[in-house]
Amino acid sequence: MDSELQDFYVHQDKMYVATDCIIFGFEDGKIKLLVFRRRVEPIKGEWSLIGSFVKIDEDVQEAAKRVLTEITGLKNVFMEELKTYGKADRDPGYRCISVGQYALIRINDYDKELVEKHGAHWYDIKDLPNLVLDHNQMVADAMERLKQKARYQPIGFELLPEKFTIPQLQQLYEAIYQKELDDRNFRKKVLSHNVLIKLEEKDKTTSKRGAFLYKFDHKTYNKLLKSGYNFEI
Amino acid sequence: MDSELQDFYVHQDKMYVATDCIIFGFEDGKIKLLVFRRRVEPIKGEWSLIGSFVKIDEDVQEAAKRVLTEITGLKNVFMEELKTYGKADRDPGYRCISVGQYALIRINDYDKELVEKHGAHWYDIKDLPNLVLDHNQMVADAMERLKQKARYQPIGFELLPEKFTIPQLQQLYEAIYQKELDDRNFRKKVLSHNVLIKLEEKDKTTSKRGAFLYKFDHKTYNKLLKSGYNFEI
DNA sequence: GATAATTAATGTATTTTATACATTAATTCT
């Protein structure tokens, strides 16, 4: 019996705490999810979210950050707790609760080598494979959260490059809401918040004319927040 | 050394999972919180949220329900996960993460004897004592959640009796938002959703004229939900 | 039994925001 299979039988009476990361990206107008081949028995080798047990002297949040950095090489990524998955029978191997945390990353920022080394793959959110345990549920919950949260907080920008065009931003929101938006009204609404800085440069990768690039203005946004303003897209 | 103090030293290397309940009520126009005298060492006897370790074969959610029922005698109470408190040093006694769950109860429904037996007390949310560990933070987080959530989902009704008047409902929302609302506009908005059933009866406890009682119409609300409608107050 | 006092209920005008929709602008490719 190998040591992992041994664990499988030994630890039925011990409580474990794990964390799993629901890692979202945005590419080609589509929301994508980073998935991995599961590294431990049982069901080793199946598609899975990336996760880890929380160490005895480690904050749960730290554990999630650790995992994310190990895999992507990125630090300072937007990450937020989703919810805790605490069904007694959710994992056939251990009594293990898992704190789901979703992350939003700029898809081209991460260290591709690191990711490939871990047998990772970016799946279109609309075309996911079966994931182990309750991981498909976690993804569904995270997607729902993203949908709700993106409307009232400017977290969508975490999925775009630092510099982006209005049509790109619109594409992103269309992907999140799964709904087409009117381009004239979208632009009007987005710009009305005065939290975008228009740059001199244009992006010409998607059109002959080119579209002006913008940056999100964190400074102004934070100021506005303090004076009781409400972001909404 | 008594057995609880012994536990205190023995279990430093074991991971525990607990759940704590943030129990809200509404009375006299005020949001109130149900707090207890802590039952275990260390800091036994201090004001605390009510909680419990999650048993090895018990769902986390079940554990929270169990606690709530033990204390209040109530079942089928609105309860929702808030977030997980997972700092490694949050509890000096154990390595223990706690899943915070907030509950909304009709303050007169619960079994008063049960509550008194447990040394409980309803505190005005604006006038809380110091609670053990990170429990004040849990309450602050739960209050913030309630504030956010009540706006877009009709959870406020969970804090009112089955039958309530519009002025009562307004008082509740004023307490949640911590802000005065215009009575004419409030009434208009609330009734515009068509999810309140006007009864024949009046409540005369607060005025000579009396105010008509209403019930929340769950059936209609659920129908509307399915057809993509958005509740907002 | 008229009047004062008190809270409930209703209505309207104004401002703001959301929606629906068509044209012009800049650039590259042929």
Next chain:
DNA sequence: AGAATTAATGTATAAAATACATTAATTATC
């Protein structure tokens, strides 16, 4: 030079939010 393509702008209409004043029903008091 003109066709093709995506970006950018504007306007009219509908809907929703806000601000604000009066009337209605009832009980308590003189």
